[in-house]
Amino acid sequence: MATYFVSQGHDEIPRWQEAFPDARLIRPEDLKARLVRGDCVWVMADAPEWPEQVGELQRRGAAVGVMTYSPATAEAFQALESGARAYVHALSPPELLRQARLVILNQGIWVPPELMARVVGGVFHALGGSPRDRDEALAPLTERERAVALAVVEGYSNKEVARRLDITERTVKAHLGAVFRKLGVRDRMQLVLRLTSVPETALGVGRGS
Amino acid sequence: MATYFVSQGHDEIPRWQEAFPDARLIRPEDLKARLVRGDCVWVMADAPEWPEQVGELQRRGAAVGVMTYSPATAEAFQALESGARAYVHALSPPELLRQARLVILNQGIWVPPELMARVVGGVFHALGGSPRDRDEALAPLTERERAVALAVVEGYSNKEVARRLDITERTVKAHLGAVFRKLGVRDRMQLVLRLTSVPETALGVGRGS
DNA sequence: GGCAACATTGGACCGAAGGACATGGCATCC
DNA sequence: GGATGCCATGTCCTTCGGTCCAATGTTGCC
Structure with a gap:
């Protein structure tokens, strides 16, 4: 070898x-x-x-x-x-x-761990795996956590999410912390990358170097 | 009317x-x-x-x-x-x-402004517009700004980007600031939402309420 | 009743993110 | 020789994001 x-x-x-x-x-x-x-x-x-x-x-x-x-x-x-x-x-x-x-x-x-979030799911998708979408990833979350997570993925700040759900920013952070823990991501960026499906440009592009 | x-x-x-x-x-x-x-x-x-x-x-x-x-x-x-x-x-x-x-x-x-980042680009694509992809959005950026932006979209923190490009975190922020300005986004989250293509689950889903 | 899970909030703390203002070294173009 | 643009960096400061340690009220289940 x-x-x-x-x-x-x-x-x-x-x-x-x-x-x-x-x-x-x-x-x-x-x-x-x-x-x-x-x-x-x-x-x-x-x-x-x-x-x-x-x-x-x-x-x-x-x-x-x-x-x-x-x-x-x-x-x-x-x-x-x-x-x-x-x-x-x-x-x-x-x-x-x-x-x-x-x-x-x-x-x-x-x-690399950073890419793992994108790759898992994407590969299985490409290989004809289950139509896994964000709902599946959100399954382990409670109702409230899901709402917060979805809002965050839409790009809202904690403060905006708080206003939107009519709760305290503190509570948003609490839910979000639970989301991070349950989904095994480190921060909101990774959450977005995890819940955002693989861009179609990710497959079959040949942009050399 | x-x-x-x-x-x-x-x-x-x-x-x-x-x-x-x-x-x-x-x-x-x-x-x-x-x-x-x-x-x-x-x-x-x-x-x-x-x-x-x-x-x-x-x-x-x-x-x-x-x-x-x-x-x-x-x-x-x-x-x-x-x-x-x-x-x-x-x-x-x-x-x-x-x-x-x-x-x-x-x-x-x-x-809503928050959704604008996703919608521009995505809509015209979905409706059969030009094959616009992230390269187009990155066009106005300089070489270095592009590198920083892409790294950020990959989910890296400023510190990680700095290590990766072998520059100071301060410089990363500088480039990133220029990127935000040129692309008209407010922060890295919006940048990700802007440069990340629309998830395939976004089209044709009928998940009622 | 007690226990567990959930939702909510408080405070403190600290690191990350981003803007403001300024500097210096290189290039290229007029 | 300026003027301009890109790259890199510095300090200062503010806000945001996330975590830790709590506490309270609810609900449902054994």
């Missing part, structure tokens, strides 16, 4: 070398000759054709991860759809990169 | 009466008999078939507005798609309601 790193050259700060001292930088054409099933391949999302590369490597039995210097949900989706099983920031700490490699070598999917 | 108000009865706090003293509450079946082109009709989004009602009224030449006690983007879209040209909170101040009526009577579209 070997680990390779594919990039269009200009690798700025080879942080991955720290994580994978045994890995080697290789050009796509050279990789084709020596790739064996079970190898781990990291592909930089800096070339226009990286999704195709990922797809081919995956089909040939490699565990493929995509690295980027500017993580985005859209790109994460593209990566996962292309066959990658990991999507990480190129400057992630070595421990994190090793963790990701371990995961994908064991048939797992790995994305 | 008359103003009507259509509701399934139980109108709790008839705020609209303050705004439109000349308006009259009317049942849908009675309205059919006396509606003339140019009339203004307000429909409460409290009945399961309100979108159909709106559609019919609009086809018959009325300026239709939808009122709700719990504004939501999805419902706003449904309203606008059905043919309504206004979507307002039922407890909006009278001045605001009159403003809305004035607008729709003059072939305008009116939605």
Whole structure:
């Protein structure tokens, strides 16, 4: 089992070398000759054709991860759809990169926690999973918590929500705290990202670098 | 030109009466008999078939507005798609309601400022407009501002964005301030709602009240 | 009755977010 | 050489967002 790193050259700060001292930088054409099933391949999302590369490597039995210097949900989706099983920031700490490699070598999917909220649900949706929509995520909430959560997702501030529901801002915070806890998000931003479905632009975009 | 108000009865706090003293509450079946082109009709989004009602009224030449006690983007879209040209909170101040009526009577579209961010872009897309996506909205931004904006939309905090772009949190705020100004949004939440495309669940849902 | 869950609010606390005002280094254009 | 625009940063200040530790009243269930 070997680990390779594919990039269009200009690798700025080879942080991955720290994580994978045994890995080697290789050009796509050279990789084709020596790739064996079970190898781990990291592909930089800096070339226009990286999704195709990922797809081919995956089909040939490699565990493929995509690295980027500017993580985005859209790109994460593209990566996962292309066959990658990991999507990480190129400057992630070595421990994190090793963790990701371990995961994908064991048939797992790995994305940064920040993107997780968007990806779960979105992927299952794309794969024909249940029509899961926000109602499902809101199920564990009480009536009041749901009302607050929905208002927040609409973009209202705590103060506005308070006015709207005719309660104190303090109470809004209380409900919201419960919402965060129950849904496992850290703040209202993550809540929005969680309850807002994946934008259609997230799938099939090819905005190269 | 008359103003009507259509509701399934139980109108709790008839705020609209303050705004439109000349308006009259009317049942849908009675309205059919006396509606003339140019009339203004307000429909409460409290009945399961309100979108159909709106559609019919609009086809018959009325300026239709939808009122709700719990504004939501999805419902706003449904309203606008059905043919309504206004979507307002039922407890909006009278001045605001009159403003809305004035607008729709003059072939305008009116939605609350809070929903505006979602609606612009989304509506025209839904109605078969240009394939406008987030890139278009990001056009007026500089390279750096774009990077910051995209990171924020991904859910990162200012501190995280700063680390990611290797700049000071202060600088992030500076760029972000410019982004808010250029895109006309008030804070990061509105930015997310603006740049996040309309959820697919927002279109064609019939989840009645 | 007691217990549990829910809704509501209070106060205090602290970090995040955003604006105001100002500075400096680079580019490019006239 | 200005003028302009972008990038980066600084300080100060205000507001907002979130959490912790409480307390009260309700409802429904065993």
